[in-house]
Amino acid sequence: MTYPQQEKILTGDRATGLLHLGHFVGSLSQRVSLQEVYQQTILVADMQGLTDNGNTPEKVSDNILNVVADYLAVGIDPDKTTICLQSALPALAELTQFYSNLVTVSRLERNPTVKAEIASKQFGRSLPAGFLCYPISQAADITAFNATLIPVGDDQLPMLEQTNEIVRKVNSIAKRKILTECKPLLTSVPRLPSTDGKSKMSKSMGNAITLGATPKAITAAVKAMYTDPNHLRIEDPGQVKGNVVFTYLDALHPDSDYINQLKERYRQGGLGDGTTKKILEECLQDLLAPIRKKREAFLDNKGELAAILRKGTLLAREESNDVLQRVKQAFGLNLLDI
Amino acid sequence: MTYPQQEKILTGDRATGLLHLGHFVGSLSQRVSLQEVYQQTILVADMQGLTDNGNTPEKVSDNILNVVADYLAVGIDPDKTTICLQSALPALAELTQFYSNLVTVSRLERNPTVKAEIASKQFGRSLPAGFLCYPISQAADITAFNATLIPVGDDQLPMLEQTNEIVRKVNSIAKRKILTECKPLLTSVPRLPSTDGKSKMSKSMGNAITLGATPKAITAAVKAMYTDPNHLRIEDPGQVKGNVVFTYLDALHPDSDYINQLKERYRQGGLGDGTTKKILEECLQDLLAPIRKKREAFLDNKGELAAILRKGTLLAREESNDVLQRVKQAFGLNLLDI
Structure with missing residues (x-):
């Protein structure tokens, strides 16, 4: 429209x-x-x-x-x-x-x-x-x-x-x-969704990644992110729906074809949360680094x-x-x- | 205080x-x-x-x-x-x-x-x-x-x-x-009180005398004013309490001794509502004439x-x-x- x-x-x-x-x-x-x-x-x-x-x-x-x-x-x-x-x-x-x-x-x-x-x-x-x-x-x-x-x-x-x-x-x-x-x-x-996949995103709940988040905070937030609780071993098939890592990748990763391939592999089994989180973390660090830099300059x-x-x-x-x-x-x- | x-x-x-x-x-x-x-x-x-x-x-x-x-x-x-x-x-x-x-x-x-x-x-x-x-x-x-x-x-x-x-x-x-x-x-x-002695004074109820009321409106309002409904003949004793004419005289007449004498006569009998209303009307006309004049000049x-x-x-x-x-x-x- x-x-x-x-x-x-x-x-x-x-x-x-x-x-x-x-x-x-x-x-x-x-x-x-x-x-x-x-x-x-x-x-x-x-x-x-x-x-x-x-x-x-x-x-x-x-x-x-x-x-x-x-x-x-x-x-x-x-x-x-x-x-x-x-x-x-x-x-x-x-x-x-x-x-x-x-x-x-x-x-x-x-x-x-x-x-x-x-x-x-x-x-x-x-x-x-x-x-x-x-x-x-x-x-x-x-x-x-x-x-x-x-x-x-x-x-x-x-x-x-x-x-x-x-x-x-x-x-x-x-x-x-x-x-x-x-x-x-x-x-x-x-x-x-919030990083814990449960409640509304909010700074005070510690389940949101702010635009000024430090590289360390981004790493920690992604590490703690909710995925598929039944996806215990890398070789197990994993669920993409409700998996916060994939929701963030869908919303923020520039290459949607690549993300679709990842989802397919994750569903079949053989793709670990460590790997998907690493991909998301890189994506977020790339996205937020220039924003953080500009933000700090303005706040200075x-x-x-x-x-x-x-x-x-x-x-x-x-x-x-x-x-x-x-x-x-x-x-x-x-x-x-x- | x-x-x-x-x-x-x-x-x-x-x-x-x-x-x-x-x-x-x-x-x-x-x-x-x-x-x-x-x-x-x-x-x-x-x-x-x-x-x-x-x-x-x-x-x-x-x-x-x-x-x-x-x-x-x-x-x-x-x-x-x-x-x-x-x-x-x-x-x-x-x-x-x-x-x-x-x-x-x-x-x-x-x-x-x-x-x-x-x-x-x-x-x-x-x-x-x-x-x-x-x-x-x-x-x-x-x-x-x-x-x-x-x-x-x-x-x-x-x-x-x-x-x-x-x-x-x-x-x-x-x-x-x-x-x-x-x-x-x-x-x-x-x-x-309102001129009818019943409800709250308000212009829309027609029971209030506005500061800009015309001489005619003042006359009419006093004429219609609530007094003592049981005071039927001049020679009957009348009640001052709740008698709107006396309440207005108390509040507005400059000579309170005179009003107290009037009340005494009214209670004893022999003072008609026509007389008390005439006294109030004169009092109101005297009070409001200069106010009305000034008011009109301002509004002009x-x-x-x-x-x-x-x-x-x-x-x-x-x-x-x-x-x-x-x-x-x-x-x-x-x-x-x-």
Whole structure:
């Protein structure tokens, strides 16, 4: 499926941790391609990161420049993509407040994505109001940049539905189309599993390979990687499905013919996990070495990193303020014009 | 009880309708006195007005300048009091978003004031998220102006508790005192009843006398006013308690000795409702004539009214932005300094 070039893309990441190979495969590489075709804005979502880290804000603030360094290191080009910081865009908070009057509490509670996340985070009775309301804040992000195409996984579709409901309500109040509905850009890439093959990839679980991982850390992660627990001797036939080493090779190795041959040999027996892991390790070292090098260079000059983020944020501020003015006008609240 | 002069007052009104005698007795006259002693900020709370008028924003936008005219007409002096517009103060929305991560949904649902209001407004399943969250927004208002003394009725005390909880949490995250707790300034004035003596005073119920009421409207309102339904003949003893005419005379007539004599005569019998109503009507006509005149003059020059509101809002913007910067610093999110 192709999209017209005037589509505007919005993506982003909660700045709550270091980006890892899951981000690389699932979104970052796609963004590097998308920036060649579309207007793309990437939001460093520090405010959204706070929705479940209100009492530990350093988990967010410590990671902002790391995330920007990750972006630049993988090839996101600030001259092609607007990289901006959520907390430095007042219009996002203001739009959130306007929209929060158009969404009912029960609608938020019914949102399947939020429901699943609330369950997985085990908030119980301590669900922060900001977390329950984050679909509203996400609608503010999307509309503030006139974004029409949002790269998401299936699980995020309810968030876009919520956004489009708000768009329709605002347009109906304004009695004309001042906001644009968005469409999902569904990624065909499967989610990269954690190195232990069990849970969701996360730095804190020690089951993710970050983009800045040292050569030693890569080696250790691959060594500990989950394969086929019944593949005890090299000569035994092995299972490829669910074998994390092969999933990573499929997603990251440049030569898919070669990987298909390997899989065939592994299934028949005679290919050991030591060998497949060595192939993956080399692949990852080759992939991550230049990224790590660039990443470190950027982080050695945090002033420049901040300047890049500031430049993008100022640009984003203009666009988001324009949208806010349109919404304020729709609500008749542009009286003072300040 | 006296308060030190450095106390800062914050009050305000939801701009959802014309101000009436209830506001005059319950808060406006007090504010005219307070401005002589304290730093006072009055917020025209248009954003809060939207929390239950999201689909009818004109109910709010149409009333902003009316409310400002009401303030000026009763004697609130923009050189002594900062009059500002909530929707034109981005820091309020931003603070609301920060604080919403520190308050749980169940804490909001337990708030007695919100609970009572939700029940009275009969939202049912259509409770807007913004309405549930308005105590957070109110905490943003109070803290944004470093307000220490908040004129409230008993029923609003839970809102101040909620604010102080947020203040303590933010200070604990900041590891120093960046926000100040507030105290209630409880008013001794009893709430003025509606003219029908039954329900809450409101313009839409037709049971309130607005500050801009015409002489004819005042006459009609007093004529229809609830007295003692068992006081059928002039010579019968009448009941003063619950008699709206006497409640208004108590609250608004300058000569309390005279009113006490009237009450005595009314209780004994021999004083008709026609006479008491005539006395009240004269009192109200005298009170409201100069207010109405000033009000109309202000509304004849809406450009100047807007200029007064703009000036106060720009001043309020500086103060609220300063507080926001302190909070952003506490959360470590002042990286870009823009």
